[in-house]
């Protein structure tokens with residue numbers, strides 16, 4: 252294995268020409284045989300008369316003299332402001348395994364970036380190769396960890412925005428993420444839209460409902476082998492009991508512990524828990540949709556998350 256890794260590193264070059272087109276104009280190109288890894292930071296200013304609120308960033312390659320689109324990204328600002336005349340800094344990284352990372356900030360290159368600067372991050376993708384190198388695939392319904400947006404043990408700063416696309420309909424949306432582990436918050440996605448209900452585990456009523464659980468609670472890092480089938484069943488029943496106490500979502504859907512994080516457009520799962528309570532418990536980041544905007548519920552802010560007669 253070590254030998255394999257070494258050989259990848261020694262020979263790591265692009266085996267295709269890669270170019271980036273922004274709104275159909277070539278902006279950046281890397282020749283075939285460019286050594287990996289690549290780190291590039293470039294500035295781009297949008298035309299003053301640009302009318303659209305989105306930019307299209309297309310990665311192209313060339314096969315048999317023909318230009319082939321290998322990945323399209325859409326970029327838009329978190330408030331869907333006009334892009335005309337805006338200056339953007341575009342950061343491109345391609346690692347030894349040809350995985351491409353794209354990051355954009357507003358403003359000129361080398362300006363100071365602090366916590367008020369929004370950092371737009373995109374899905375990574377692997378540039379196809381002529382060789383049969385191992386392919387790093389992201390499965391449908393992957394979690395934000397599996398998508399490489401967050402790394403275990405490292406906190407994702409609050410100024411990060413993630414632009415990703417649906418695995419089913421392909422439309423782009425933007426979200427931010429909240430680490431719910433540090434704030435001792437549980438979250439329940441709506442089963443019909445991108446809303447979610449978050450509730451502090453210190454909320455008295457919530458606490459009482461959790462206390463009805465007569466088995467050990469399944470929490471992040473719980474291992475399935477530590478729980479009997481019966482204990483898993485008790486955990487599931489406890490969450491169902493709690494869900495029955497919550498108000499309905501404004502869309503008419505229900506907040507459920509095992510509801511998936513949905514695509515705002517086609518409502519297919521974006522993060523799919525596959526009804527696996529361990530998979531859900533491990534996901535201590537909640538996806539909060541920014542564009543298109545959804546009104547979210549926070550248990551800590553709105554105490555009327557429970558039904559009125561409760």
Ligand SMILES: [Zn+2]
Pocket residue numbers: 441442443444445446500501502503504505
């Ligand atoms: Zn809803």
Ligand SMILES: [Zn+2]
Pocket residue numbers: 417418419420421422514515516517518519
């Ligand atoms: Zn979709």
